[in-house]
Amino acid sequence: MASVNPSPAREPLTRRRVLSAALDVIDRDGLDGFTMRRLGAALGVEAMAVYRHVPSKAALLDGVIEAMLAELNVGDPMPADWRGALSTLARRHRALERRHPGAYALLAGMPAAAYAAARPVVADILSSLAEGGFAGRDAARALRLVVRFTIGFALTRPSGDVPPPHSDPLGPVLAGLADPAEEDRLFEVGLAALLDGLAPAEVP
Amino acid sequence: MASVNPSPAREPLTRRRVLSAALDVIDRDGLDGFTMRRLGAALGVEAMAVYRHVPSKAALLDGVIEAMLAELNVGDPMPADWRGALSTLARRHRALERRHPGAYALLAGMPAAAYAAARPVVADILSSLAEGGFAGRDAARALRLVVRFTIGFALTRPSGDVPPPHSDPLGPVLAGLADPAEEDRLFEVGLAALLDGLAPAEVP
DNA sequence: CCGGGCGGGTTTACGGTGTAAACAGCGGTG
């Protein structure tokens, strides 16, 4: 017989399949609900089978990080000016977070080496920055700051709802804390401020 | 007999004592190494004893968050100008992180109500901002942005060390990634940029 | 003076976790 499966036996487990299923499970059940046993179930397999393709849960999560970062390379095209490039990166990051709300938190402890998965965008942006007059070190700093601002902003979204709606000095700070529209506006304000302040020293 | 203990029996467990010991254990063993059983041991008590003073581990961690935020109220005095006030808050935050490197990550999911523990500083800063010409909504936004930038920056410190030291377009981005001095400089650059961009629209 | 409740601390137990180790079947090669 040819290699066509006579019975609809499952196709073989693969590192790719494992990583992709892991991302799905995390997005569905959250990071806390993500369990090797659940991952196995999602793959139609026993938990321990996963360990044939991944050395540990931590390493698996590193793989998930890289898979997410790779998604940053696709999207509407990057503008050539540094400001546009950086804010496009930020927007892709926010889209990534919306797509993977559970897994996005993994980016906090990123292994640094994982950045390589986003090499194409990063390279584009670095060249935009160079073209825009940033010195090498300053370009790297600008990029890192935008990335960390964006990730950090997403990770620090406060949870519970606002309790004291009146006559508290904290009132204005807590108001509309959970409103997604305000969240968007806040991010845009912050990003614009950061980019303004990052512009390279003019050399007239 | 007076209330002096005849035998050096341990003094009674208290919510305060529990929270403080929890903070110690977290700082020593990290968030992952923080276990109810270990906390009990640190208090010279069985794990379940803690539950007389705290309804669950999650609630306990909320208490730890509030304890940390309360520390923001002490430190060298706050300048009256909004820029100085905000950057003093940021500096206190960074000191807090240095003091509690393990527990600081809890601030990511802060319950929003916990902000109340920092009411004094927050009130000071809001009045500085008002004095500086910020409208109510803008003042709250500026404050929230600085806080989230600062916390987010701390939480997104990349872990592993830099692998490709040469001839990679990513070279400059990964270089000196783990150097604490560069980390400080990066933070100062970002904070300055953010504050610059946040200045209220001038009304001449 | 006593007895009883009760509040703080301990013991035991349960279902869940990550994963080490032994095992089972199956395909390809001598």
Added chain:
DNA sequence: CACCGCTGTTTACACCGTAAACCCGCCCGG
């Protein structure tokens, strides 16, 4: 055909958060 290496399964272990039962010393009403 015998064997071996891969892949997946089973079993087992130590540890986790916490529910429930228990135990004991103190305080208070009679």
